[in-house]
Amino acid sequence: MAMKREESQQAYLKKLQQRPDVQAVLVLPVSDLLVPFRDGAFYLVVVNQPQTEGKIRRLHLQGRVVMEQQISTWQLEKGAVCGLDERLAAMLGRAEVLWDKDGYMKQMKLRLNRLPSAIQKKLICREYSQLLRFFHETKEFLQQGLILDAYHSLIQSLHSWARLIVYEAGEHPQAALWSQVKQMDSSVFKLYEELSVNGEALEKRIELLVLAIEFWITSKIKESVTFLMEVMETKTGPWRLEELMNHPAIVDAKIEVPLLIDKMIQRLLIQEVVFTEGANGDKEIGLILLR
Missing domain, CATH: 1.20.120.330 (Nucleotidyltransferases  domain 2)
Known part of the structure; x- marks a missing residue:
């Protein structure tokens, strides 16, 4: 049985190695908690085609059913700079590299392990x-x-x-x-x-x-809100709450900004200031970082 599995894996690898878009092939342990599939192997195939990102297939491989998830090199490069999806990062950390064209995946795993x-x-x-x-x-x-x-x-x-x-x-x-x-x-x-x-x-x-x-x-x-404080330091004047929440570095970060602001005001990290805004003279509250 083990020999048949090895033969089917080798045949599968050989087929993938012949594809010019495939950069690396990895396999997750069958017993891994992250594997949503218990009856066979789960392969991660790194490709040079962004449009295949996240594509998952069930394949029949010489009498065995296996799972294949494709990951683009673009996704990995972006993850090394901006942070990778946590589940994918965990899967890559546990996966064994079966084939690695030009040593790409070896270097990428090192980069992904370092949290910028x-x-x-x-x-x-x-x-x-x-x-x-x-x-x-x-x-x-x-x-x-x-x-x-x-x-x-x-x-x-x-x-x-x-x-x-x-x-x-x-x-x-x-x-x-x-x-x-x-x-x-x-x-x-x-x-x-x-x-x-x-x-x-x-x-x-x-x-x-x-x-x-x-x-x-x-x-x-103070240590936990360093990121938010550094964003606020990029501007000398007061921040509107909406303006801060829509900052490019924050908008998709899933940070509970209003809650943090209230806590930072209580701890004297931020000061509230009132300024007149708009033609109707509304007095809006702005936020200034205390240095």
Whole structure:
């Protein structure tokens, strides 16, 4: 059986190597958590055609069904500069390179493993803002006595916190996120463990974690919003909220800007100023970064 699998893989590789657009071929472990297919091999084929990006096929290969996902070199090049989709980054990190034309994929994997500083700051800012959002939801649900809803939002908060820790370490979150975080910050892992397995009443567990998260949010705000502060530094005058949210570096970043602004005002990182705007004399609030 193993010999037949090896023969079918070699035949498949030979066919791909004859295509001028194929740059590399990788395969994921069958037992990998990221593989949405359990009955056969899952191949990643790197091609020089942008229009094939994300194309997935089920193939019948000498009596076996396999999956093939195509990735464009353009997508990888863009990912090395701007950040790659997390799931795809995790898949590439785990995949074995079966064939690599001109050593392209070897170099690309090295580049993708290094999280550029600008992207790292943006991702940290995004996760911090998501943590803030779910944390506020947790407190609101807790005050309303909606314990299960508070629990759900708290789990979301912890996941954002965990991802932030991974990004701070310059890595990409893995499928087994908490196993990854356990090696990086055992204190946060223990908080998650306490929420999950502690025998105390659920409401009491939530209240204890709310206190821990609130302290961390307050103490880490300046480092976590560096990305947003650097964007604001590109302009000398006040920012309108809408203008800031529509900045090219922010608009698609999934950052909860209004929540961050409120927190930054509270922590005296931003100052509000009033200026007259428009023909009708509306007094709009602008935002100035305090240096």
